[in-house]
Structures are given as structure tokens and as C-alpha cells.
């Protein structure tokens with residue numbers, strides 16, 4: 001037996017609600033009554049009792065715009081209470097929610113719209129003209145950070161009844177890049193999202209008297225699903241922050257119980273002068289994920305606050321996969337055990353499964369694992385084993401008791417500040433510039449972001465090429481967070497005997513650009 005399954009059952013779905021995630025959420029909301037759900041700057045902006053009527057009217061508006069079950073709705077808007085309502089209303093209407101990072105450029109957006117073929121696109125008011133230019137047949141409406149916009153005009157008086165959906169219906173498509181540099185849409189069903197959320201509710205001991213500090217963007221798994229579903233299914237309140245201001249978060253600790261963040265959030269919190277153990281006394285749980293939390297940061301946080309961060313591991317295609325235990329050892333530098341109902345295994349270089357602590361590719365199977373890549377059966381087939389295990393691309397070791405430690409990535413991926421950046425996509429943009437022979441994009445250690453993007457660019461013989469020129473050349477096509485923090489111009493890239501660019505050598509050479517070399 002070489003596969004470690006956590007056979008403790010995923011929580012039984014015993015609620016009288018329907019099969020879909022939104023049916024469960026609305027059933028919890030009905031029981032929670034007037035209790036605050038989203039609170040901003042001390043004001044209740046949305047109570048649980050508001051969820052039924054407000055999602056009903058907004059869902060009716062989506063239908064009036066052409067929305068219907070299984071139709072996609074692409075959403076690129078700032079974080080706001082209304083944006084959360086929009087997500088829930090789309091689910092209520094049976095639509096497939098496709099959230100996009102607000103940093104994406106019009107070029108990137110055009111690709112997503114072309115691929116998802118949405119019935120409706122919701123964008124920021126300032127982007128409306130640019131979005132209309134690439135929206136094709138989709139209806140375009142706007143939603144601003146202040147909760148105004150054409151989406152919320154002409155809201156029908158008559159709300160839409162909850163769609164009678166099935167657990168296997170698609171709830172969302174989240175785009176995630178592959179090694180090809182082109183994003184693929186991960187199709188997530190109601191069953192995927194609901195099973196993961198119910199499992200985490202039990203595992204992390206969510207209670208209705210919890211208060212979550214929400215600092216994450218709501219276009220990724222972490223902020224949209226892990227954080228919001230946890231609070232929604234527990235009937236717990238959320239202190240909703242539009243961005244991340246360490247002082248504002250620390251000020252909320254006294255009224256809150258749970259914080260979820262990426263490692264950059266924790267390092268920035270620790271660098272804040274207001275930080276002290278007393279400030280955290282009311283908090284019961286600090287959770288970190290989306291990127292590796294250095295053991296040193298874990299220990300420093302405990303020293304400063306007396307709290308041991310609970311690190312968990314997940315990905316867009318699977319939601320959460322493993323978690324350190326709530327009770328028991330939260331071991332720094334590890335991501336804990338597979339979630340109840342989820343099986344993981346490690347496949348070594350030889351292709352055999354290993355359990356002896358050797359590193360290998362981590363594979364996962366369970367109700368959390370996505371339904372495949374949108375309109376991409378070939379890529380879907382490549383990423384799954386015949387017995388249904390999904391190949392994560394993460395390299396891990398597994399201790400005899402099943403505990404997982406991530407030790408690397410087989411996929412060429414940089415994670416900066418919890419955001420995934422695919423070198424191939426940046427290399428393709430740089431290689432297309434005049435004067436460039438080729439380029440290699442690498443991630444190097446960065447104290448704030450974990451990793452930072454560096455582009456090593458080989459110029460064509462005799463060509464004039466500068467770092468500024470390269471940056472200007474990619475500015476309009478790639479989102480800002482993907483832009484290299486440093487461009488190094490060289491005559492040629494180092495290659496091994498097989499002619500392959502030696503990224504490891506480049507990482508070793510440039511690894512000290514932002515932090516002292518060890």
C-alpha cells in the first residue's frame with residue numbers, strides 16, 4: 001500500500017438544503033437571521049438575512065441580461081460587498097462564475113473572454129470601453145468599488161427563485177496557467193466546492209461566533225472559496241478589508257478570531273510596529289497558504305504572538321488538499337495531512353510510488369478534485385492518471401505517518417506574494433521584442449514576496465537592447481505583477497550539453513539580487 005488516503009469520512013451532508021453550494025449557503029443564512037455577514041469599517045454592510053432577497057433580485061437581473069444555467073459570467077471588478085453578492089447571485093441563477101484578477105490587461109482579458117464565451121461580462125466602470133471592444137456577443141455591465149454601476153440599475157422587483165441545480169453542475173471556472181504559458185480554465189462543480197468547504201468547516205472548527213478578517217482578493221481560490229465559504233457555511237461574520245493594511249488588520253484582532261493570508265501577509269504583519277502578543281489574544285486561528293511559509297517565519301510569528309500558524313496546501317484545480325492539524329502538531333515547513341476523504345500519493349523519479357520519505361510528484365484524488373479543463377480534453381487527460389489521481393506538479397515527501405512536506409515544483413512556476421506567475425508566458429512576450437535572441441525568466445528569493453521575477457535576456461548579435469526597453473515592450477500585454485523586478489541583459493544564456501537553458505545556474509547566479517546569498 002503506497003498511497004496515503006485519509007479515510008476519515010468527509011463530513012456527511014446532512015442538512016436539508018439542496019445539492020448545490022448556494023442552496024447550502026442560503027439555508028445557513030436563513031437560520032442565521034439578522035446576524036452581520038459582511039462588516040466594513042465597523043458598519044454592517046450585509047446581514048445573513050439580506051442574502052436571500054438581495055441575491056434573488058440580482059440573479060433576476062443577471063437573467064434579464066441573458067444569464068441562464070451553465071452560461072458563463074466573467075467578472076473583473078474591485079473587491080466590494082456587491083462583488084460578493086454578485087458571486088452568490090450568479091450561483092443562484094445556475095451560472096458559471098469566472099472571476100479574473102483585476103491586474104489583467106485588455107490583451108489578457110480578450111483571451112479569457114474568447115475562451116470562456118460568457119453571456120455576461122461585469123467590469124469596472126473605467127474599463128467599460130476597453131472591455132466592450134473585446135467582449136464579442138457578451139452583454140457588458142459595470143460594477144464599481146463603491147457598489148455602484150450599471151449592473152445594479154434596473155434591478156427587477158421580482159427575485160429569481162433558486163435554480164434547482166445538481167451537485168455536478170459547474171459553479172465556477174478559474175483560469176490557471178500551464179507550462180505552455182496559456183491559461184486553462186479549471187472547471188469546479190458545486191460538489192467540488194461544497195465538499196471542500198464542509199470538510200474545512202469541521203477541520204478548522206468554524207463556529208457561528210467566529211469572526212474572520214478577510215484581506216485576500218476575491219478572484220482566487222483562497223479569498224473567494226476558502227475564506228468566504230468557511231464563514232458562509234458557519235454563519236460567521238467577516239470583517240471585510242478592501243486591501244491589505246497591516247495596521248488595520250492588527251486593529252481588528254481584538255474583535256476577530258480567524259485570519260487567512262499568504263506568507264507575505266504574515267511577514268508584513270511581523271514587520272509592523274503595532275504587533276505584540278497582547279494584540280492577538282482574542283484570535284484563535286491564523287492560517288497560511290498559497291505559497292511556502294518559511295519555517296523561520298513560522299517560528300518568528302510564534303515568538304511574537306504566542307500563536308502557531310496553521311499551514312495548509314491547495315491549488316486552483318483541487319481547492320484544499322492537505323492541512324496541518326487543528327489539534328496536534330503544526331509543524332513549521334510542512335503542509336500537514338491529506339484532508340478527510342482526500343487521498344494523496346507520491347510518485348518517485350522511477351515512476352513508482354514511494355513512501356520512504358523520497359521526494360516525488362504529488363498526486364491527489366477526492367471529491368475536491370476538479371472536473372477537467374474547460375474545452376481542453378487533451379490537457380485534462382495529460383494531467384490525470386488512469387485511476388483518477390490528478391498530478392499536481394508539486395514535488396513532495398511523505399513521512400510514514402502521512403505528513404506531507406513540499407520540497408519543490410516540477411512545473412516551471414514562480415509564486416510571488418501568493419500569485420502564480422508562469423515564466424513561459426513572460427518569455428514568449430519578451431522573445432517577441434525586436435533585438436531579443438531569447439530569454440529565461442526565473443524566480444529568485446525575495447524577503448517580501450517570497451520569490452521575485454527576474455528576466456535574463458540574450459540580445460541578438462549587434463542589437464541595442466536595454467532593460468528599460470524590455471520592460472516598456474511588455475508593459476501593455478502583461479499584468480503588472482508579472483513584470484520582472486529586474487532585467488539582466490546578456491550575450492547568451494547558459495546551456496547544458498543537451499542544449500537546454502540552465503535555469504538552475506541562472507538562479508544560483510542571480511539568487512542574491514534581493515536578499516543576501518546564504
Ligand code: MLC
Nearest residue numbers: 216217220221222244264290314315416417418419480481
Ligand atoms: C502586487 N504587486 C505584486 C504582487 N502584488 N508584484 C508581484 N507579486 C505580487 N503578489 C505589485 C503591483 O503590480 C504594484 O506594482 C505593486 O506591487 C504594489 O501593488 P499593490 O496592489 O499595492 O500591492 P500590495 O497591496 O502590496 O499587494 C501585495 C499582496 C497581494 C501580497 C497583498 O499581492 C495579495 O493580495 N496577494 C495574495 C494573492 C492571493 O490571494 N493568492 C491566492 C491564490 S489561490 P507597481 O509596479 O504598479 O507599483 C492559491 C491556491 C491556494 O494559490 O493554495 O490558496
Ligand code: AMP
Nearest residue numbers: 176289290291292312313314315316420
Ligand atoms: P494556484 O494554481 O494559484 O492555485 O497555486 C497552486 C500552487 O500554489 C500549488 O500547486 C503549490 O505549488 C502552491 N502552494 C499552495 N499552498 C502552498 C503551501 N502551503 N506551501 C507551498 N506551496 C503552496
